[in-house]
Amino acid sequence: MRNVGSILLTDYFDQLSEEERGYCKDVILQYARVPLMPRYQYQVSDGTTSAISALPVLFQNYPAERDVIKLILLLTLFDDSPVGMGGGRYSVFPGLAIHKLWENHFDDMQSLLIGYLLLKPQYEELRKKFHQESYKKGVFEINQGQLHEDFFKEHEHDLEKIMENTISIDNLKNLEQTELYILNTGFQLIPLKTADAGHKQLALSIIATFATGLLSRDREDRIDYSVRHSFLEKLAYFVLSSSERDIPDYLKPFLDGFNGSEAISDLFEQLILAEDRLDTYDKFWQVWSLFFEKLIALCSGGDGYWYVDRIVKSYLFAQTPWKETATDWHTFKDSNSRFFADIAKNIGHCPSTLYALAKSLNNIASRFINPGISWLSGMLTCNKNLWTKKLEAETLYYLESLVRKYTYKER
Numbered sequence: 001m002r003n004v005g006s007i008l009l010t011d012y013f014d015q016l017s018e019e020e021r022g023y024c025k026d027v028i029l030q031y032a033r034v035p036l037m038p039r040y041q042y043q044v045s046d047g048t049t050s051a052i053s054a055l056p057v058l059f060q061n062y063p064a065e066r067d068v069i070k071l072i073l074l075l076t077l078f079d080d081s082p083v084g085m086g087g088g089r090y091s092v093f094p095g096l097a098i099h100k101l102w103e104n105h106f107d108d109m110q111s112l113l114i115g116y117l118l119l120k121p122q123y124e125e126l127r128k129k130f131h132q133e134s135y136k137k138g139v140f141e142i143n144q145g146q147l148h149e150d151f152f153k154e155h156e157h158d159l160e161k162i163m164e165n166t167i168s169i170d171n172l173k174n175l176e177q178t179e180l181y182i183l184n185t186g187f188q189l190i191p192l193k194t195a196d197a198g199h200k201q202l203a204l205s206i207i208a209t210f211a212t213g214l215l216s217r218d219r220e221d222r223i224d225y226s227v228r229h230s231f232l233e234k235l236a237y238f239v240l241s242s243s244e245r246d247i248p249d250y251l252k253p254f255l256d257g258f259n260g261s262e263a264i265s266d267l268f269e270q271l272i273l274a275e276d277r278l279d280t281y282d283k284f285w286q287v288w289s290l291f292f293e294k295l296i297a298l299c300s301g302g303d304g305y306w307y308v309d310r311i312v313k314s315y316l317f318a319q320t321p322w323k324e325t326a327t328d329w330h331t332f333k334d335s336n337s338r339f340f341a342d343i344a345k346n347i348g349h350c351p352s353t354l355y356a357l358a359k360s361l362n363n364i365a366s367r368f369i370n371p372g373i374s375w376l377s378g379m380l381t382c383n384k385n386l387w388t389k390k391l392e393a394e395t396l397y398y399l400e401s402l403v404r405k406y407t408y409k410e411r
Contacts, residue, residue: 003047005031006054013057025062028054032072035079035090038144042081042090052076052093056100059108067163070112073098074162075148077116077185078123087226091185102191107165109189110198115162117186117202118171119155121178126151169198176209180223183209184231192241204249207235211253214263232266236274240283247286258294260306268314276320279330288339291315299347309352309392316343316356322364329364337368341375348379355392358399366405373406 005027008016016024031051034040042048052072059069072094079090102109130142152159161167175183183206190199210231213223239250248255254267268291275284295315303309313319317329340357347353354376357365361372376399380386 003050006050010054010057025058028058029068035076036148042083049093052097055097059101059105070108070163074112074115078120095188098189099191111162111165111167113186113189114167114169114172117175119158120182122155123151169201175205180210180213181227184227187231188234192237200246203238207250208253211257215257215259215261232270236270239287240274240278240280244283244286247283248290251287251290255290255294258298260298260308260311262307265307265310265314268311269319272317272320275331281331284331296346299350303350303352312347312350312352313356316360317364318356318359326364327366332365332367337371340368341371344375344379349383349385351386351389351391354379354386355395358395358402362398362401369406369409
């Protein structure tokens with residue numbers, strides 16, 4: 001019965017009797033509370049995730065249970081236990097449930113978003129205090145029930161405001177000092193295509209804080225990989241789903257701090273992957289144009305330092321794992337030939353540019369093969385350093401393959 005009740009209520013709600021619905025409701029709430037119990041450890045198919053996924057149906061149809069459901073969602077958002085092998089956290093499950101409710105229950109979900117960002121840091125401080133006190137007593141597990149009880153007592157007023165939807169973004173202070181993994185969870189909760197001014201305010205603050213950390217040579221390696229990847233993936237989708245007016249604002253921290261860090265390469269890769277799914281032609285090329293001059297300046301001294309060579313390859317679509325059979329991309333039009341010509345002209349002295357153009361012209365940019373031969377020829381003619389510098393692995397292979405394809409096409 002672990003998952004059956006959730007399936008019945010989510011997929012067959014209208015076909016159930018009132019008594020059957022009530023029974024399924026009680027089962028779902030029972031399992032949804034399990035993660036809040038002492039010594040809970042997530043196990044696949046333990047019934048908790050399917051129960052949490054069904055909470056939006058309960059929230060919609062049982063108004064009397066909404067405060068209970070909001071509290072369950074808030075406290076399970078606090079759960080950072082790892083799930084799976086990809087670095088995911090348990091909080092992803094209540095996050096998915098919250099996304100299902102934004103459209104019809106905006107104020108409730110807004111309260112959970114703000115409440116999470118407000119109370120999660122304080123919850124962690126209390127947990128840390130419990131750990132320290134337990135350790136002094138020679139106990140290496142904390143009393144989860146007592147932790148929740150003390151947390152409720154200390155933050156009763158804030159919890160009431162969350163339940164009543166009277167909590168405000170103005171309650172959030174010093175957001176830039178919040179741990180990045182907490183900010184990332186909050187960022188994941190913000191819906192795509194949002195037009196809410198509060199969401200934009202939060203997003204701008206979170207993006208700026210992340211950019212400072214990701215682009216800093218001192219802190220970059222200290223940011224958890226899964227947190228970094230999750231944030232950049234969400235940022236890519238968030239930017240390309242936003243209005244063209246807002247896109248420069250969201251990218252400003254990365255444009256202002258643009259450097260040769262690995263995070264820039266990762267951002268480009270995530271933007272390409274997001275565009276591959278979203279197909280937002282004008283927005284994508286708006287983003288690429290915003291970064292164009294930054295990349296030119298970065299490559300003025302070549303690509304032999306930091307991660308500049310990888311950044312070039314990412315920007316020119318050569319780091320993306322395209323299908324071997326791919327010969328075109330929905331975000332390329334004949335008019336984009338000018339972009340590649342400008343790249344060859346401005347950073348043609350970089351071996352990574354030669355590699356990236358040769359590789360892309362062999363696959364997803366093959367529509368540009370005719371002018372592409374001229375671009376590559378011009379690069380090799382104007383930049384004699386390319387004849388003596390060590391080239392990227394497989395550069396010659398892609399050049400030879402391109403010449404064969406061109407010769408066959410033009411024979």
